[in-house]
Amino acid sequence: xxxxxRSAAQALLEAxxxxxxxxxxxxxxxxxxxxxxxxxxxxxxxxPRAVLCTHEGVAVGMAHGHAMVSDRAQAxxxxxxxxxxxxxxxxxxxxxxxxxxxxxxxxxxxxESGEAGARTLNIHWAQxxxxxxxxxxxxxxxxxxxRRPGQAEAIAARALSVARADPQGPVxxxxxxxxxxxxxxxAPMDEPPAVAPAALDPGTAARIAEALAGAERPMIVTASxxxxxxxxxxxxxxxxxxxxxxxxxxxRYHALDNDHPMHGGFEVDPWLPEADVILVLECDVPWIPxxxxxRPGARVFHLxxxxxxxxYPVRGFGGEAAAAVSAAQAIPALSxxxxxxxxxxxxxxxxxxxxxxxxHRDLRARSLPPEPAPDALLTQAQASTILGRVLGGPGxxxxxxxxxxxxxxxxxxxxxxxxxxxxxxxxxxxGVPAAxxxxxxxxxxxxxxxxxxxxxxxxxxxxxxxxxxxxNLPFLTVVFDNAGYGAVRRATASIYPxxxxxxxxxxxLADFAAVPDHAAIIRACGGQGWRVDRAxxxxxALEAAVRAVRxxxxxxxxxxxx
Numbered sequence: 001x002x003x004x005x006r007s008a009a010q011a012l013l014e015a016x017x018x019x020x021x022x023x024x025x026x027x028x029x030x031x032x033x034x035x036x037x038x039x040x041x042x043x044x045x046x047x048p049r050a051v052l053c054t055h056e057g058v059a060v061g062m063a064h065g066h067a068m069v070s071d072r073a074q075a076x077x078x079x080x081x082x083x084x085x086x087x088x089x090x091x092x093x094x095x096x097x098x099x100x101x102x103x104x105x106x107x108x109x110x111x112e113s114g115e116a117g118a119r120t121l122n123i124h125w126a127q128x129x130x131x132x133x134x135x136x137x138x139x140x141x142x143x144x145x146x147r148r149p150g151q152a153e154a155i156a157a158r159a160l161s162v163a164r165a166d167p168q169g170p171v172x173x174x175x176x177x178x179x180x181x182x183x184x185x186x187a188p189m190d191e192p193p194a195v196a197p198a199a200l201d202p203g204t205a206a207r208i209a210e211a212l213a214g215a216e217r218p219m220i221v222t223a224s225x226x227x228x229x230x231x232x233x234x235x236x237x238x239x240x241x242x243x244x245x246x247x248x249x250x251x252r253y254h255a256l257d258n259d260h261p262m263h264g265g266f267e268v269d270p271w272l273p274e275a276d277v278i279l280v281l282e283c284d285v286p287w288i289p290x291x292x293x294x295r296p297g298a299r300v301f302h303l304x305x306x307x308x309x310x311x312y313p314v315r316g317f318g319g320e321a322a323a324a325v326s327a328a329q330a331i332p333a334l335s336x337x338x339x340x341x342x343x344x345x346x347x348x349x350x351x352x353x354x355x356x357x358x359x360h361r362d363l364r365a366r367s368l369p370p371e372p373a374p375d376a377l378l379t380q381a382q383a384s385t386i387l388g389r390v391l392g393g394p395g396x397x398x399x400x401x402x403x404x405x406x407x408x409x410x411x412x413x414x415x416x417x418x419x420x421x422x423x424x425x426x427x428x429x430x431g432v433p434a435a436x437x438x439x440x441x442x443x444x445x446x447x448x449x450x451x452x453x454x455x456x457x458x459x460x461x462x463x464x465x466x467x468x469x470x471x472n473l474p475f476l477t478v479v480f481d482n483a484g485y486g487a488v489r490r491a492t493a494s495i496y497p498x499x500x501x502x503x504x505x506x507x508x509l510a511d512f513a514a515v516p517d518h519a520a521i522i523r524a525c526g527g528q529g530w531r532v533d534r535a536x537x538x539x540x541a542l543e544a545a546v547r548a549v550r551x552x553x554x555x556x557x558x559x560x561x562x
Contacts (some may be wrong), residue, residue, distance in 0.1 A: 003029055008149035009034035011184035012175075014045040015156035021075050023103070023440065025059035027086075030121060031106025034180040048075060051440075051471055053433075053465035055082050058063065059088030061433025062440065062467075063101050067226075068253075068420055069399060070441040073100035073163045077175075080106045080127045084136060091139040094170045096284075097423040098305060099222065099251055100163040102156075102171040105239040107132060107145060109177045117178035118421040125522040136172045143172040149182040157394030161192035166326070167305035188532065198325045200303070200333040207321060208279065209337035211299045212244060213345060215277035216352065220246045221268055221286040223424070224304075225251035225327035229416035234331045236260055243353030244279075244336050245271060249286060251408065254419035255327075258364075261357035266368065266408045268292075277301075282327050284424055285311050286317060301331045353554050367409030374536030380480055380561050381407040383538060387478060399438045399447045403431030403455045404487070405480035405561075419472025431460030432477055436468050439475045446549060453558075454485045456518060465525035465554060474549045478542070479518045479558040484511040518558035527554040 013035070024047075028036070036466070040052050056078045063074040078087050082509070084105040094101050106129040111118040119125065129135075130207035133143040142162045146155055156175065163171045212218045220239070225231050232255055239246050239262035246256050246259060247264040256263050264271055268287045273295055278284045282304040293302065301317035302308070307322040309315050342349055369381040378386075388411035391398050396415040400406070403422045413419050420438070422430050435449035451459070456479045468475065488510040492501050501507050519529025527547045530541040538559055545555035 005183040006037060007034050008146070008152045008182055008184040009179065009180040010038040010041075010043065010147075011149070011152040012156055012180075013038050013047040015153040016102070016160075017046045017048050019157060019160050021074050021160070022070070023051050023054050023063075024075045024077060025051045025062045025437075026303050027056045027059050027076045027079060027083055028077075029083060029106060030123070031080055031175065031177045031180070032077070033179070034093070034117070035077065037229055038363070039456045042195065051083065051467070052423050053467050055460040056086035057090055057429050057460055058463050059096070060103070060431050061086045061100075063091065064094050064430065065401065065420075065434030066096045066441040067099050067101060067415060067437075068434070069417065069438045071158055073102060073168075073498065074437075075102045075104065077106070081106050081129050081132050082127065083133065084132070085336045088139060090430065090501070091136065091170050093423035093427045095139045095141075095233065095431050096313070096425040098168045098227075099170070100168040102159050102163055102173065102344055103135075103136070103170050104173045105132070107174045107176040111178060115542070116177045117176075117181040117550055129451075133172060133174055134210040139170065140172040145174040145532025146176065146179050147408050149179055149184040150187040152184050153187060158192050160553075161194075162333055164185055165195045166197060166324070182496060186503070192309065197329055198323075200323055200325045200330045201333070201504040202333070202337070203324050204321055204329075204343070205333040205337040206408070208301050209334055209341040211277045211301070212242065212279065212334075213338055213341035215299075217269070217271070217274045218244050218277040218279070218352075219264065219268075219271055219275040220244055220279045220281050221249050221283050221285040222246065222255050222281040222327070223250055223285075224252045225282045226251075226255035226416060226419075227282070228326065228328040231327050231331065232256055232416045234328070234335075238331055238338070239333050240353070242342060243349045245275075245356050245357060246387045247271065248408070249283060250421070250424065251419070252421040252423065254413045254416060257412070259413045259414065259549050260463065261360050262353070263360055264356075265363050270363075279303065280307075280317065280319070281330070284312070284315070289316075303327070303546070308335045332388035369407075369410055372535035374534060376535045377533070377537065378535045378559060378561050380405055380482075381410040382535065383480060383559050383561050384408075384410040386535075387450070387542060388412060389540055390546065393448070394448075397445045398434070399442060399445050401431050401435040401438060401447065401449045401451070403428070403451045405452045406450050415430070429460065431455055432459040432464045435475050435477070436464065436471075439473045449475065449477045451477065451479055453481040453483065453512070453518070457516075461518070461521050462525065465522050465527055468554050469526045472552075474548045474552050474554045476554075477522070477556040478544055479519070479556065481558050481560050482562070483515050513529070522554065522556040525554075527556060529558070532559040
């Protein structure tokens with residue numbers, strides 16, 4: 001390839017930038033020379049920002065975090081099969097939470113000699129697979145291997161269109177080294193058509209509205225309705241006008257101010273036995289059947305981009321209707337239909353709303369933990385409350401990325417796009433890089449990652465803090481340190497509550513025998529860190545950390561919790 005030619009790598013990167021991709025989050029290998037050359041040579045067309053991530057999990061997590069804040073698909077590129085293997089958990093996170101992403105992996109050179117990009121290292125034989133895309137196929141909507149350099153622009157356009165079409169999600173593109181290095185002739189092609197968002201059909205809207213209007217104890221259960229920042233205000237109005245209890249069960253986005261009188265908290269169990277109509281709104285698991293199920297005869301409806309969650313092999317929550325429509329599209333249609341269905345029953349709806357508001361006040365009072373003594377060891381709920389206070393609510397400029405430790409009932413979220421929870425698949429290590437990606441997408445806002453000590457180690461923290469320092473991404477990490485895997489402890493206790501492990505007090509394979517100094521890790525990467533063991537020290541440490549972040553320095557507070 002001569003110096004004046006335009007490689008397929010260059011054409012691919014230009015096509016991504018032209019279609020709204022802001023950044024290429026990359027962990028490179030020997031398949032990257034043409035990508036590197038494209039960034040090094042001056043070009044007429046812009047390219048996505050090149051972000052060197054020193055671990056593949058950081059790259060996928062940052063792309064996920066950016067997209068959940070910006071609502072724009074980002075690109076990731078890793079080194080052949082070994083890089084893809086390291087990134088696979090993050091891809092499952094994105095897939096199960098409908099996060100659009102273009103995931104690219106190099107493919108070991110096809111040819112043994114004779115072409116630019118042919119095999120030059122012994123690893124190029126060992127790294128080849130019979131079906132490299134097969135290891136990704138369960139986690140992506142679409143996959144393809146770039147076969148001809150002239151395809152680069154058209155394939156980039158198609159990949160992004162598929163990723164962005166509802167239900168959104170990651171797609172995969174494999175890139176052989178020879179193809180990337182080859183000259184890409186101009187190959188104009190029609191853009192894939194845009195897919196209009198689905199609308200709730202009037203008949204289904206009327207059926208759901210009739211059920212909700214006539215119910216005694218209606219309930220909406222959601223996990224991800226707040227993905228669209230317009231939804232919380234719409235849902236608040238719908239719930240208040242028509243007396244509809246809203247439960248955020250294992251939430252991934254903020255859907256409703258939990259001080260709203262119709263907010264039913266974060267657990268369905270208290271309300272499930274009495275609910276006679278349940279609207280499952282963008283929620284994959286609305287209740288746990290092994291623990292509690294709806295009462296006999298309860299009417300159940302499902303709404304969401306993929307209301308049946310077709311990629312889940314088994315999911316049996318029943319119901320009489322399901323519609324593929326987002327919450328943002330469905331709520332206005334339901335509001336209009338409820339205005340008709342509720343006509344004449346306003347007094348009954350007002351009475352049920354009054355009863356729900358009273359139950360809400362009692363629930364909120366019970367959700368707030370007692371104030372700790374200054375020398376006490378904090379509970380997770382108490383640490384959550386103090387963190388919320390320091391962050392002003394959290395305020396509207398905060399982006400709180402939560403990987404399990406926060407006790408939501410002990411905090412008050414009032415603003416859209418301020419809370420982002422981990423994907424239901426739970427591939428650990430997501431929270432810290434997702435906060436970094438969120439900060440890149442919204443540089444004027446305060447990004448906070450709340451993680452457990454186990455999740456923090458899974459995030460490859462040295463790689464995260466090194467990348468944040470290099471990219472000038474000041475953000476706050478709060479590590480809830482309970483010296484072990486809390487989820488594993490809880491699972492063991494649920495099956496063997498009187499078993500030998502619980503009786504022993506120390507849970508094998510769940511309790512850490514050694515806990516690292518988390519604050520020292522961030523200091524090694526140029527940030528500031530605090531270790532907190534006493535309740536009275538947490539607020540001052542968090543306040544100092546927030547000042548550091550707002551001053552342009554990444555910071556971390558590790559707080560010991562019971």
